[in-house]
Amino acid sequence: MNYMRAGGVVKGLAKRAIMLYLTLVISMYITIVVANMGGLVDQYIKSQLILEITYNIKRNPEYRNLPPAEIDKLIKKTFEIEIKRRGLDKPFLVRSFIYLKDALTLDLGRAMYLQSDSGSRQVKIIILERLPQTVMLFTTSMLIHFFVNLFMGLYLARHYGSFLDKLFIALSPTSVIPGWFYGIFLILIFYSWLHVLPPGGIVDVPPPEDPILYSLSVLKHMILPLASWIISGFFLGCYSSRTFFLIFSTEDYVEAARAKGVPPRLIERRYILRPALPPIVTNFALGLIGSWSGAIITERVFNWPGLGMLTYNAINAFDTPVLVGITVIYAYLLMITVFLLDIVYVLIDPRIRLSLGGR
Amino acid sequence: MGVLMEVRGLRLYYSTRKGVVKAVDNVSFQLMEGETLAVVGESGCGKSSMAKAIIRLLPRNVHTYDGSIIFEGRDIMKLDEETFRREVRWRKISMVFQGAMNSLNPVLKVGFQVGEPLMIYDGLSKEEAIARARKMLRMVGIHEAFADRYPFELSGGMKQRAVIAMALITNPRLVILDEPTSALDVITQANIMNMLKRVRDEYGLSYIFITHDIALSSELADKVAVMYAGQIVEVADAEIFYREPSHPYAQKLMASVPTLRTDKKLEFIPGAPPSLLEPPPGCRFHPRCPYAMDICRREEPPVIDLGGGHKVKCWLYAKR
Numbered sequence: 001m002n003y004m005r006a007g008g009v010v011k012g013l014a015k016r017a018i019m020l021y022l023t024l025v026i027s028m029y030i031t032i033v034v035a036n037m038g039g040l041v042d043q044y045i046k047s048q049l050i051l052e053i054t055y056n057i058k059r060n061p062e063y064r065n066l067p068p069a070e071i072d073k074l075i076k077k078t079f080e081i082e083i084k085r086r087g088l089d090k091p092f093l094v095r096s097f098i099y100l101k102d103a104l105t106l107d108l109g110r111a112m113y114l115q116s117d118s119g120s121r122q123v124k125i126i127i128l129e130r131l132p133q134t135v136m137l138f139t140t141s142m143l144i145h146f147f148v149n150l151f152m153g154l155y156l157a158r159h160y161g162s163f164l165d166k167l168f169i170a171l172s173p174t175s176v177i178p179g180w181f182y183g184i185f186l187i188l189i190f191y192s193w194l195h196v197l198p199p200g201g202i203v204d205v206p207p208p209e210d211p212i213l214y215s216l217s218v219l220k221h222m223i224l225p226l227a228s229w230i231i232s233g234f235f236l237g238c239y240s241s242r243t244f245f246l247i248f249s250t251e252d253y254v255e256a257a258r259a260k261g262v263p264p265r266l267i268e269r270r271y272i273l274r275p276a277l278p279p280i281v282t283n284f285a286l287g288l289i290g291s292w293s294g295a296i297i298t299e300r301v302f303n304w305p306g307l308g309m310l311t312y313n314a315i316n317a318f319d320t321p322v323l324v325g326i327t328v329i330y331a332y333l334l335m336i337t338v339f340l341l342d343i344v345y346v347l348i349d350p351r352i353r354l355s356l357g358g359r
Numbered sequence: 360m361g362v363l364m365e366v367r368g369l370r371l372y373y374s375t376r377k378g379v380v381k382a383v384d385n386v387s388f389q390l391m392e393g394e395t396l397a398v399v400g401e402s403g404c405g406k407s408s409m410a411k412a413i414i415r416l417l418p419r420n421v422h423t424y425d426g427s428i429i430f431e432g433r434d435i436m437k438l439d440e441e442t443f444r445r446e447v448r449w450r451k452i453s454m455v456f457q458g459a460m461n462s463l464n465p466v467l468k469v470g471f472q473v474g475e476p477l478m479i480y481d482g483l484s485k486e487e488a489i490a491r492a493r494k495m496l497r498m499v500g501i502h503e504a505f506a507d508r509y510p511f512e513l514s515g516g517m518k519q520r521a522v523i524a525m526a527l528i529t530n531p532r533l534v535i536l537d538e539p540t541s542a543l544d545v546i547t548q549a550n551i552m553n554m555l556k557r558v559r560d561e562y563g564l565s566y567i568f569i570t571h572d573i574a575l576s577s578e579l580a581d582k583v584a585v586m587y588a589g590q591i592v593e594v595a596d597a598e599i600f601y602r603e604p605s606h607p608y609a610q611k612l613m614a615s616v617p618t619l620r621t622d623k624k625l626e627f628i629p630g631a632p633p634s635l636l637e638p639p640p641g642c643r644f645h646p647r648c649p650y651a652m653d654i655c656r657r658e659e660p661p662v663i664d665l666g667g668g669h670k671v672k673c674w675l676y677a678k679r
Contacts, residue, residue: 161419252461259416259456260476260525261449275466350466350509 009346009353016342024335025104031327032099035320039092044318045112046088053078099324106332108325113317114310123325126310131292133202134299134306137222138291141229145237146284148230153241154268157249168239175236180298183228187301190224197224200303225302229295248276277348282341289337293330362429363532363565364390369426371412379422380635382408384589386426389668390533390582395559395566397580397597399573399612401632405589406569407457410535413567414454415443431532449476449526454535457569459522460542463510470496470506473525480529495524500554516547520554527558535567540575552578574616577601582668585609588633588643595669605671608644642674650675 036042054075057063063071083089087098102109108123116126156165191199197220198204204217248254249272257271273280294308303309307326314322345352371383382405390396398406411417413428427434435447456462463472473495474488483491493503499520501513510518519539526534536555540548556579559566570576576583583600585593585608593606604610614626630647633639639646645655654674663676 252456252458253464255416256456256462256522256525257464257475259414259448259454261444261479262475263479270467271464275464277466348466351511354509354512 013339013342013346017339020335020339024331025100027331028103028328029096029100031331032096032103032324035323035327036092036096036099041318041320042088042092045086046083049082050075050079053082103324103328106328108328109321111314111322112319114313114319114322117305123321126322127307127325127329130294130305130307130310133304134294134308135292136218137225137304137306138229138294139288140222141226142287142291144226144230145233146287148234149237149241150280152238153245154273156238156242157245158264158268160246165242168235168242171235172239173236174231175233177232178297179225179229179232179295180301181228182231183225183298183301186224186228199224200301202305221302225298225304229298244276244279245272248272251275278345278352281344281348285337285341285344289330289333292333293326361392362389363392363394363431365429366390366413367427367429369409369412369428370423371408371417371421372423373418373420374422375420375636378636381589381638382635383412384638386586386589386591388584388591388594390565390567392532393559393563393565394581395568395579397568397570397576397583398586399570399576399583400586401612402571403632403635404586405635406571406586407537408589409586410454410537410567410569414448414452414535415440416448416454445480449529449531450480451531452533452535453526453529453531455522455526455537455539457537457541459519459539460515462522462525463518465510467509468506469508469510469513469521472510473506473521473528476525476529492524492528495528496521498558499524499527500550515543516551519543519547519551523551523555523558527562527564530562531564533565533567535569537569538571539568541570541572548575555579573612585612588638589635590643590672592644592673593671595665595671596667599667599669605665605669605676606644606673607648607650607675642672 057071057075057078063074066074080089087095090098106124108127110121111123111126114126115121116129118125118129120126152168156162156168159165187199190197200221202218202221203214204221208214208217251271254267254271257267262271292307294306294311296308296312298304299306299308300312310322311326313319314326347353366389367387369383369386370381373380373382384405386409388396398409400406412424417424426436428436430447430451435443438447463469470489470492471485474483474485474490474492477483477488477491478485489506493506496506497503501517501520501524505513505517505521510521513521523534523536523539539555540551543551552575555566558564559579566579568576568579577597580597583593583595583597584591585604585606587608593600593604593609595605600609601613604613608628611626611628615628617623617625628647633643633646639656641657642648642651642655642660645651648655652674658674660672660674661677662670662672664670665676
């Protein structure tokens with residue numbers, strides 16, 4: 001690294017950052033248009049609004065004696081004021097850009113229908129309230145997966161053709177079945193039949209007061225969803241990482257290293273893992289942020305109050321601000337991760353470092 | 360000059376789904392100190408397998424591996440794997456692999472990789488090993504600054520030289536060169552051949568030079584062995600061999616070499632090399648041989664000594 005011309009690398013990374021941000025802007029705009037159904041959601045909101053206003057005015061004793069024509073006029077006026085207040089009088093095209101600006105500045109606004117558990121309508125609060133639960137469950141599962149796959153894959157590649165290796169190949173199709181499906185079976189076994197684990201939720205009802213008991217209760221609730229995901233991904237994950245290592249271990253330089261007398265463990269570290277590091281790191285980083293978006297069906301099956309559940313509810317309720325909010329936050333996280341990955345590549349792979357102009 | 364290595368009855372068979380592949384079948388030859396043996400033959404005739412059998416780098420699917428290899432007076436086939444690795448491989452016999460372009464780890468610096476055997480075998484520190492690697496790189500004609508570069512920054516010829524430096528770093532007695540210049544242009548090829556000659560003379564090395572390019576082999580060879588279908592069919596001193604090869608296959612091979620500026624019709628050998636799964640009975644070359652006789656189809660030819668170390672495995676030379 002001592003000859004690295006830092007300037008070239010910085011310039012290269014700056015270019016990457018700009019490109020990434022442009023991608024983010026474009027994808028955000030597409031999301032906004034889609035989440036608003038190209039403006040169709042407006043119609044939906046307007047008819048909802050008219051219904052609400054009509055209902056409120058007709059129910060209001062103050063207006064009971066007004067002639068119907070007056071009432072109609074009143075409804076129309078209130079409607080127009082409300083439309084203006086919400087900014088719905090401007091055409092969708094104009095508003096889509098206002099939404100875009102808000103989204104990019106992380107001004108996520110207010111939800112239309114959903115509320116946070118603390119009663120807030122702020123989209124930011126709603127999302128931040130759900131994020132920790134999702135991270136706790138799915139990031140844990142992802143980390144366990146990643147390391148188990150890595151070490152098991154290396155082990156299987158080392159024992160290519162052994163009984164265990166063949167067993168993993170034979171069992172890898174079990175991963176076609178998604179995690180939540182195993183989840184249903186686990187609930188049947190451990191809740192309905194054995195009565196040892198809770199069927200869902202995140203903590204006992206009522207929640208224990210003592211913080212230690214509380215975390216133990218959360219852990220107990222995590223076992224089944226975690227197990228269902230780990231079972232589902234285990235065999236295929238190990239199988240594919242084993243194949244990955246096998247491919248890297250047939251490179252000519254691995255053979256040359258063997259001939260030079262490099263001991264097997266060192267070959268594994270220096271000649272197989274090192275050159276394979278960029279794809280491994282990529283897998284890790286993308287798996288990590290992928291785990292932050294939660295899983296809609298698994299969270300529904302286990303009644304787990306995470307982002308997946310929130311997404312599900314927001315879709316059902318046409319709650320565009322929440323959907324856009326979730327996407328914006330995720331897009332930012334993805335962009336930052338990809339950018340950090342670029343920096344990590346520069347550190348671990350000389351080929352990339354030099355192609356960016358460093359020396 | 361003493362005998363450096365004597366190979367007797369070397370066999371290396373692979374087991375595959377289709378059956379047993381006799382890649383090296385009963386090969387014997389002798390190599391003197393400081394001598395270069397060129398091994399020529401078509402692709403798939405077992406040249407590389409023979410090299411791997413000598414340096415004992417075997418694939419997983421080995422079926423048979425036997426014979427004897429007397430190296431500096433002891434049978435290295437009898438050594439166990441660990442002793443072989445510690446005392447013979449790379450210390451005494453090293454190798455330049457076919458496809459040297461890919462013989463370097465892309466994420467390690469060239470100097471480190473060239474010096475690595477010294478760290479492993481002699482317990483040298485990284486700095487000492489790299490310092491020695493620099494010297495060796497200079498020896499093979501690369502500027503020592505390239506020790507701090509990564510392989511992808513080197514040209515094909517430079518990579519080839521670096522790989523040769525890697526094979527020479529432990530100061531071995533014998534270097535097996537498996538198609539060391541096959542992917543290079545002719546100018547680079549010539550440079551590397553000259554460098555190999557210079558290094559050989561300076562260190563008193565022996566080479567086994569494996570190539571399918573007969574013309575190129577004449578640059579370096581003291582002795583030539585022709586391989587066909589896993590067997591050596593002719594061994595001769597280079598001078599004799601290039602003037603008049605004896606085995607029909609060797610004759611055909613020579614006739615297929617293009618020459619500059621002469622309007623010669625290039626010959627080719629009809630048919631393809633036989634399958635090593637079920638080699639033809641009798642002489643393995645008989646289906647393609649213009650002189651094939653009855654006995655060739657029935658009985659395997661003996662090795663006939665034509666004198667002066669010139670040996671040929673062909674019925675044409677048998678006294679009957």
